[in-house]
Amino acid sequence: MNQSAMIRPDWTPATIALMVLGFVVFWPLGLAMLAYILFGEKLKTFKKDANDTVDGMCSAFKRGGRRSNWTHRTGNVAFDDWREAELARLEEERRKLDEMREEFDTYVRELRRAKDQEEFDRFMRDRKNGGSGPIVEAH
Template sequence: MDRMMTTTKSCMIKPAWTPATIGLMVLGFVVFWPLGLAMLAYILWGDRFECMARDAKEQWRGSPLKGAFDQMSSTTGYARTGNVAFDDYREREIKRLEEERAKLDAMRADFDDFLRELRRARDLEEFDRFMANRGRTNGGSEAAPS
């Protein structure tokens, strides 16, 4: 009995037919049926989820699809097609588009700088107008420094 307790992980809700799990399943079906279905799956197969995840990872490691996905996510982001002319054309076009993107980014940065200066000039003008109006409304009642 003690040996069994040490090998199992501690969970708040164990995957078994207990009043708590049944209540959560019913509540899940009442609120949103996929939640109830998920709780039912947890009750039935919850103790096997860890093994299933480990088996899925092992199968993915040996899968031919993994190699294809790794090739697609290479540094260039594009796999060669085998047609040299098309691959060269695609590389030239991608380089051209990257240069256009860099130009657009530079233009955007320049425009942001322009807007920042425009806002600064407008704020300065409004502040100067405020200070001028403030001086007129006080009527020179401020004490001059001695």
């Protein structure tokens, strides 16, 4: 942490003044400033621990680890085989849909680029021919 900062979780004249001012204006502000002075250094480690915990819980839902958490065996071999086949089929469908979405996004991007290029070329032609381009009135 930058130790030259005026407002850091420590007993500095600035933090004490803010705490007193907080109590004078509205007591919860003073209490919050006191908590920051006392526990401010721990907030950084608390935030890191909380983020690590949430990241660990959510990592199961990321694209690569999705199936591994849902593939427990039931004991019925026929059902388990059918479920595995269906999950594989659905994953293949998802992959195809993702590829189609990427192709469509590329198509739309190129279509917009072509339209922009056409408008720019038209503007340059109009400008070269002596006009300043069509003037559009705002309504």
